[in-house]
Amino acid sequence: MLVLLALVNWADKAVLGLVAVPLMADLGIGPGKYGMLASAIYFLFSLSAVGAGFLANSRSVKWLLLGMVALWSVCQFSIWLAPTFGVILISRILLGLGEGPSAGLSFHAAGKWFRDHERNVPVALQNVGSFGGIAVAAPGLTWVISNHDWHWAFFTVGIAGLAWMAIWFFVGKEGPFSGASKAAATESVFDSVARVPYRHLLLSRTFIGAAAVGLAAYWALAIVSAWLPAYLRQAQGYTAEHASNIVMSVSLTAILFLVTQAFATQAMMKRGVSTRIARGFMASGSVAIAGVFIMLGESIAPGPAQTVVLCIGFGLGLVTFTTSAVLISEFVPVLQRGAVLGIYVATITLSGVICPSVFGWIVEAAGPDAYGYKMALLVSGALVLSGGLTGLALVNPPREAARIALLLRNAA
Numbered sequence: 001m002l003v004l005l006a007l008v009n010w011a012d013k014a015v016l017g018l019v020a021v022p023l024m025a026d027l028g029i030g031p032g033k034y035g036m037l038a039s040a041i042y043f044l045f046s047l048s049a050v051g052a053g054f055l056a057n058s059r060s061v062k063w064l065l066l067g068m069v070a071l072w073s074v075c076q077f078s079i080w081l082a083p084t085f086g087v088i089l090i091s092r093i094l095l096g097l098g099e100g101p102s103a104g105l106s107f108h109a110a111g112k113w114f115r116d117h118e119r120n121v122p123v124a125l126q127n128v129g130s131f132g133g134i135a136v137a138a139p140g141l142t143w144v145i146s147n148h149d150w151h152w153a154f155f156t157v158g159i160a161g162l163a164w165m166a167i168w169f170f171v172g173k174e175g176p177f178s179g180a181s182k183a184a185a186t187e188s189v190f191d192s193v194a195r196v197p198y199r200h201l202l203l204s205r206t207f208i209g210a211a212a213v214g215l216a217a218y219w220a221l222a223i224v225s226a227w228l229p230a231y232l233r234q235a236q237g238y239t240a241e242h243a244s245n246i247v248m249s250v251s252l253t254a255i256l257f258l259v260t261q262a263f264a265t266q267a268m269m270k271r272g273v274s275t276r277i278a279r280g281f282m283a284s285g286s287v288a289i290a291g292v293f294i295m296l297g298e299s300i301a302p303g304p305a306q307t308v309v310l311c312i313g314f315g316l317g318l319v320t321f322t323t324s325a326v327l328i329s330e331f332v333p334v335l336q337r338g339a340v341l342g343i344y345v346a347t348i349t350l351s352g353v354i355c356p357s358v359f360g361w362i363v364e365a366a367g368p369d370a371y372g373y374k375m376a377l378l379v380s381g382a383l384v385l386s387g388g389l390t391g392l393a394l395v396n397p398p399r400e401a402a403r404i405a406l407l408l409r410n411a412a
Contacts, residue, residue: 053342
């Protein structure tokens with residue numbers, strides 16, 4: 001159910017990018033105003049991610065997720081009923097209020113069902129759901145847009161949210177490793193009822209490095225969901241169907257990297273490889289390489305070679321959403337994990353606030369369209385590369401785990 005939640009979540013996010021061209025034409029707006037609509041989902045995103053994260057420390061994740069998806073669906077139906085600029089802007093802001101906690105709460109919920117060395121694959125599968133949402137939404141919603149009208153795409157994702165709620169009401173439960181039982185407390189000092197001051201967690205080098213890597217990866221993801229379809233159509237000359245197929249290919253590439261990374265990380269850890277390499281270097285190095293490929297993609301002519309390079313550039317770095325969430329869980333006590341993961345999500349999704357608008361401003365200011373898109377992608381690739389390099393320098397989960405474990409034992 002958490003994997004399906006991620007699928008619905010990212011279909012909700014991707015729908016605006018898929019309707020970008022007809023939406024701008026019907027509403028009579030340019031790239032700058034469209035960028036504002038794309039950024040609007042993140043205006044309250046960080047605030048709600050942090051707030052729900054602290055609530056998750058003491059409240060049932062089942063009911064928090066249920067209320068969150070109810071808000072999503074209402075927002076999508078409002079756009080379907082009244083597809084005007086003002087309604088879309090307000091609805092996207094409220095949609096972000098509901099979707100902000102999704103990733104943090106989902107990772108926290110999954111963490112309650114698995115021990116630390118078992119978490120790589122479950123969290124990776126949730127991220128598979130995220131990019132599966134984009135992969136499914138790209139061709140599916142493009143068909144809806146082509147055969148009906150663009151605002152019916154919002155109706156479709158709203159129905160998907162209601163269907164998920166109906167099932168989750170009956171099957172959603174809390175896991176055994178929640179710090180609420182003696183059995184859980186015997187597993188690890190991090191699964192006990194002990195806590196440490198948040199400054200020791202949030203100001204650690206590893207958390208700062210993971211946040212830098214996540215900011216960079218989310219910048220790339222914001223481009224995929226908000227601007228990649230428009231870039232492919234307006235700057236590269238692809239048809240709507242061809243562009244949606246490339247977006248789907250990016251998502252499938254991300255899924256391939258996610259699954260490969262999860263099993264590779266787990267195999268390395270079983271052989272005694274440090275999580276600094278198996279998790280930290282995996283996340284940071286992938287993002288750094290992705291930045292290089294994003295910049296390279298703009299220099300290649302449209303065709304299969306460019307598609308491969310764009311798939312690697314926008315797909316490879318997204319493995320950090322698995323590895324960073326798991327490595328943060330490695331050194332954060334369970335009763336504080338919901339809040340810290342919420343703060344992590346709130347931090348990295350700031351890219352979602354900034355990226356779509358900045359990308360649109362660059363496109364509009366640099367014109368003509370093809371040159372503007374080129375400059376926007378080059379700037380974006382450089383930012384992604386710098387985030388990966390920062391993570392390589394700072395992330396060291398075993399060091400943080402040893403430090404926090406000592407604090408927990410002293411507190412006990």
